[in-house]
Amino acid sequence: MVASNKKSIIEFAVQGEIVPAIPLRNYWVTWDGKPKMAIGVGGINYNLKIGEKVFGWANGDRAEPGVSTDGTGKDAWILGYRLYSCIGNEARVLSGEGKGEKGIVIGKHGLRAFQQRGAHHVQLHFEEEVLDVLAIGDKIQVKACGVGLHIMGYEDVRLLSLSPNLLDKMGVYEEDEKLVVPVVKEIPNFLISQGAGERPSEQGNWSIQTCFPPDIKKYGLNELRFGDILLLKDVQSDYGRGQYKNGVTIGVVCCGPSDIAGKGIGATNILSTRSGRIKGTIDSEANIANYLGL
Structure with missing residues (x-):
């Protein structure tokens, strides 16, 4: 911890x-x-x-x-x-x-x-x-x-809409001066659509588009569950959401897929960095329902 x-x-x-x-x-x-x-x-x-x-x-x-x-x-x-x-x-x-x-x-x-x-x-x-x-x-x-929460030694990592209670249960640890976060999937940048430009980051979500069926299966989106924790690549959510090379956002699945062009599965951002000091480790049980006993 x-x-x-x-x-x-x-x-x-x-x-x-x-x-x-x-x-x-x-x-x-x-x-x-x-x-x-x-x-x-x-x-x-x-x-x-x-x-x-x-x-x-x-x-x-x-x-x-x-x-x-x-x-x-x-x-x-x-x-x-x-x-x-x-x-x-x-x-x-x-x-x-x-x-x-x-x-x-x-x-x-x-x-x-x-x-x-x-x-x-x-x-x-x-x-x-x-x-x-x-x-x-x-x-x-x-x-x-949760407002103002941060991890000691990681002032370049923003914590957003995340309670101290949940942070303590997520199994986050340090390795090679980076935070390692258990996640169900890592989502490539080209699948991340709606959400850029919205601010502040403490409300709303990113969307993972679900309007190209081959990608749904290829990247395992069809396996996702509400509450799953995801790593979103090359986006940052520090003080507003946007594309950012080597940026990382950790999100919680908050809504289901969409059949509307450019829209899809929602992820509420809970950690963000522009410095690349977050990496994921795959864990199929990384779901807030498991952490919170729901």
Whole structure:
């Protein structure tokens, strides 16, 4: 386990609410010219869970596992909920039949396709019996903890939307003055599409395009599960997302594939470097569900 400044990280409350399932459009036109009514974004997804395979869901398009939430009220309040919530943070239901029940943050997913302000969902996992009593509009409070987290001796590595709790369980270690991170797959740069230019990096995600079927099998994208940890090559997410030779971003799979040209599997960035001081080691069990006991 690497040493971090976790004892100096402030933990504080941010509040949002469960958002409804949202039609991205009436119909999308897929990369090969077919109409598709896409589902899976927003709402309470009962059988789309962390640890499940990302492919194979009928009409799913960038489908989000678990419960989708967002901030409410003033723009600054909304932004605070999106930026400060970190993967691994505890979430608690404040209203409705599920009041008092606890869950955990499992990802962040951003879209701009249908609303003026876009949608940048903070995704939560709850146990199955809790899902049955949740409702759209239920208030959620997250114990935000992770902003300012860094690994000692690696000031050139940015940690983003990552709780100290999850970092400690990921099995990250040092080798030859680099951080070694267990990952399920390493993703070549040419597959990484949507996400460049977006900032700040603490909200939204990178996309791994899934509109060329031969690449899906060749690079093992069909084997991915929600919550898998990936290494994205030649991109950086330090203070905004962009292409960067020898840059490395570590991401968590937060949404499923897409049939829309240039779009695909989402990865919430949690570590980033422009210096190349991160490398991966392949581990098929590198999934946050395993680390967080979900």
